[in-house]
Amino acid sequence: MTESSTGITLGELERRAAARRDRPEYGHDALITCDRLVRIFSADGVEVQALQGLDLLVREGELMALVGASGSGKSTLMNILAGLDEPTAGAAKVAGCDLLTMGAKDRLRYRREVVGFVWQQTARNLLPYLSAAQNVTLPMQLRGRTKKKAERAESLLSLLDVSDCRDRRPHQMSGGQQQRVAIAVALANEPSVLLADEPTGELDSRTAEQVFAALRTANEELGTTTLIVTHDQSVADEVRRTVAIRDGRTSTETLKRTEIDAATGQESVVAREYAMLDRAGRLQLPADYTDALGMRDRVMLELEPDHIGIWPDDETGRLPPHSG
Numbered sequence: 001m002t003e004s005s006t007g008i009t010l011g012e013l014e015r016r017a018a019a020r021r022d023r024p025e026y027g028h029d030a031l032i033t034c035d036r037l038v039r040i041f042s043a044d045g046v047e048v049q050a051l052q053g054l055d056l057l058v059r060e061g062e063l064m065a066l067v068g069a070s071g072s073g074k075s076t077l078m079n080i081l082a083g084l085d086e087p088t089a090g091a092a093k094v095a096g097c098d099l100l101t102m103g104a105k106d107r108l109r110y111r112r113e114v115v116g117f118v119w120q121q122t123a124r125n126l127l128p129y130l131s132a133a134q135n136v137t138l139p140m141q142l143r144g145r146t147k148k149k150a151e152r153a154e155s156l157l158s159l160l161d162v163s164d165c166r167d168r169r170p171h172q173m174s175g176g177q178q179q180r181v182a183i184a185v186a187l188a189n190e191p192s193v194l195l196a197d198e199p200t201g202e203l204d205s206r207t208a209e210q211v212f213a214a215l216r217t218a219n220e221e222l223g224t225t226t227l228i229v230t231h232d233q234s235v236a237d238e239v240r241r242t243v244a245i246r247d248g249r250t251s252t253e254t255l256k257r258t259e260i261d262a263a264t265g266q267e268s269v270v271a272r273e274y275a276m277l278d279r280a281g282r283l284q285l286p287a288d289y290t291d292a293l294g295m296r297d298r299v300m301l302e303l304e305p306d307h308i309g310i311w312p313d314d315e316t317g318r319l320p321p322h323s324g
């Protein structure tokens with residue numbers, strides 16, 4: 001067996017290359033895949049990079065939130081996933097549809113059948129001159145569905161606890177009721193994905209909770225994969241997975257798990273925050289961590305059997321603990 005200058009045999013290099021080849025494709029088991037997604041806007045000769053290589057995977061049946069400050073790129077991402085805008089580079093797939101290569105006809109079918117949306121502005125979700133039931137029935141009519149439209153509208157309104165609004169027009173409903181009817185409209189054609197862009201932005205916190213509860217019910221009862229985008233950090237209490245977006249990239253992720261105490265058998269919900277490691281191996285360290293240890297420009301790394309240690313660059317040239 002030939003041996004390279006690093007002591008690795010040719011056989012070992014071939015084995016590693018084969019393992020890389022056989023590795024499943026990124027996002028192979030996800031319903032939504034964003035792979036190094038880039039969106040650049042050009043206005044008056046100035047370029048704005050709204051998305052800067054964003055990676056995101058959402059599995060089928062998940063209910064998750066995407067949070068971020070104003071200008072972080074949330075709406076840009078949402079418009080791409082809704083099929084209303086096209087990315088500049090990277091890849092985006094939803095339920096097997098490629099959002100970069102899709103033609104105009106497929107894009108229309110995608111918007112009508114694959115995704116449902118709820119927008120922040122209640123007026124954008126419902127037609128003012130139709131009743132709640134008629135608003136829910138309309139997408140089914142547009143799709144050419146002939147049977148059981150009224151029954152489906154009725155059962156969706158009941159699931160979202162707004163049956164009593166059946167015959168009311170939007171101006172005869174509260175903001176929270178309008179958003180729950182909007183969720184029913186978005187679900188009318190049984191979409192694979194429900195996208196909600198700041199669905200509680202115009203509501204007070206109690207009403208917002210009811211709308212989040214309606215989104216949770218829809219996700220649990222119908223299994224619809226749901227992505228909620230908001231600048232409201234309190235959404236993390238409402239969902240199991242919250243991904244934070246910063247400067248056009250995903251930065252941290254918080255997962256909530258139910259854990260059972262081995263001694264007492266008592267259940268508790270534990271939230272843990274993770275940093276995101278992108279596909280190029282880049283890790284964004286939280287600013288409060290790096291500031292606390294005065295880390296800047298360079299850090300020292302050490303591989304341990306079960307973790308990687310990171311130390312501030314020490315000008316005295318001291319080596320990290322454990323190193324020879």
Ligand SMILES: Nc1ncnc2c1ncn2[C@@H]1O[C@H](COP(=O)(O)OP(=O)(O)OP(=O)(O)O)[C@@H](O)[C@H]1O
Binds near residue numbers: 042
């Ligand atoms: N059509 C556009 N033309 C030029 N720049 C744009 C356009 N749309 C968005 N941007 C810029 O891209 C960046 C991301 O904007 P985006 O609207 O996605 O952020 P956001 O997180 O949704 O913010 P907000 O919560 O305020 O809606 C911002 O700097 C914004 O100014």
